[in-house]
Amino acid sequence: MQTGTNEVSYADGKVTITFVSSADATAASCATSAYCFYDGANFTGRKLTFRDCGGNQSLTDYGFGNKTSSWENKTRHTVEVYDRDVDPFRTLWREAPTSASARVADDTYNKADFFHTYCGR
Numbered sequence: 001m002q003t004g005t006n007e008v009s010y011a012d013g014k015v016t017i018t019f020v021s022s023a024d025a026t027a028a029s030c031a032t033s034a035y036c037f038y039d040g041a042n043f044t045g046r047k048l049t050f051r052d053c054g055g056n057q058s059l060t061d062y063g064f065g066n067k068t069s070s071w072e073n074k075t076r077h078t079v080e081v082y083d084r085d086v087d088p089f090r091t092l093w094r095e096a097p098t099s100a101s102a103r104v105a106d107d108t109y110n111k112a113d114f115f116h117t118y119c120g121r
């Protein structure tokens with residue numbers, strides 16, 4: 001469902017994709033109580049926002065497979081991010097509560113496909 005000129009939301013607003021005018025443009029920073037994946041390094045490019053916890057979700061469902069270059073986690077949850085293009089699937093990084101990475105490590109760049117969110121208290 002389109003919720004704004006540059007935003008599309010899914011799952012009753014729990015997931016939002018924010019589009020930007022160009023690849024190096026910056027969307028608004030990740031909302032409080034959300035965690036975000038960015039197409040570009042330094043929190044630029046298309047932004048995917050999630051709010052819920054307690055299960056696996058696929059970045060590929062939103063056209064975001066093999067794209068994440070930076071991320072922010074503004075929740076109390078821990079987010080574990082995986083690459084499913086290898087067998088067995090590989091853990092790429094863990095997002096501690098209230099943390100961020102302006103550029104993921106080279107060997108994890110543009111590799112993330114899905115993640116598990118452990119609910120924080």
Ligand SMILES: [Ca+2]
Nearest residue numbers: 083085111113
């Ligand atoms: Ca991958």
